[in-house]
């Protein structure tokens with residue numbers, strides 16, 4: 001087959017080189033031949049350009065690629081022999097380093113003309129990628145420590161955000177610490193409670209109006225007897241009963257935990273919040289023990305000069321019942337916005353455990369007496385930190401929580 005005026009280039013040599021580079025445009029079919037030469041056998045300008053490009057590649061690019069192919073075979077045979085990291089390091093230095101042979105060949109491609117560089121560059125890059133992958137894989141198999149990462153200990157460290165406990169947890173733990181030091185156990189009970197434990201055992205008989213004070217969420221699932229009596233607990237007091245049933249008297253226990261009420265939400269009310277209750281049952285426990293204990297709580301929460309005031313209040317499970325007010329920590333009893341200019345803050349409810357409750361727990365109420373108190377942890381925390389909206393505690397806004 002003759003290519004007319006293309007004789008100027010040694011076509012056989014060209015075809016061989018093209019084959020080696022997987023380019024076989026010129027050896028094509030009669031159709032391709034016609035496309036390139038036209039019907040009269042005169043080469044089209046595209047072909048002439050192509051040939052100039054091939055000529056350049058032949059002069060400069062092909063020797064480079066040949067050198068690269070030889071180097072590839074050499075490196076592969078060297079890598080196949082590597083048995084330890086030392087040898088691998090030597091190979092890395094000889095071929096892969098910045099002044100290594102592979103890098104030198106890659107650099108020489110830069111000097112080719114534009115088109116030649118594009119073609120030769122692609123082939124060279126494929127070979128380089130293949131070799132680098134083989135090398136890295138071998139490095140991993142040999143322990144991966146060929147070039148250990150160096151830690152610069154003089155660099156400044158990374159500052160990590162410092163987190164801390166939620167304000168409610170802070171106060172809860174402060175109180176737990178105080179009562180643990182006084183020999184109280186920390187008792188935990190279920191949040192899903194039976195009507196019996198939440199109300200009846202605590203002297204709220206069914207249909208008693210006192211139940212209206214604590215509306216809650218009723219669970220639409222019958223118990224073992226088929227009764228719908230499961231509710232979300234409205235206070236942690238049912239665990240006073242559970243604790244007494246489990247451990248009997250004498251007993252000292254505190255019960256912190258989450259409780260639930262069916263309430264419209266506003267700045268001072270939420271449908272779930274935290275309670276903290278205390279119970280002490282023993283022989284000869286009387287009202288002065290309760291008062292002493294409450295004074296201690298006030299001092300722990302709001303400082304040494306805190307005073308206590310108790311005024312009668314009704315709770316079904318205590319007799320007599322009382323509230324507990326402390327002198328305002330902000331104005332010291334002078335009157336301010338926080339205490340609504342009364343000088344006192346109502347913090348808790350308390351009283352002597354009703355004998356009925358003790359009997360319900362299987363404790364002999366003629367032999368044992370006890371006191372109990374309860375408070376909302378949110379309220380204490382709001383007063384202590386001057387927070388004016390209860391809902392902030394549950395929104396998990398980092399800007400709010402960061403302040404404690």
Ligand SMILES: [Zn+2]
Nearest residue numbers: 328331336339
């Ligand atoms: Zn005040």
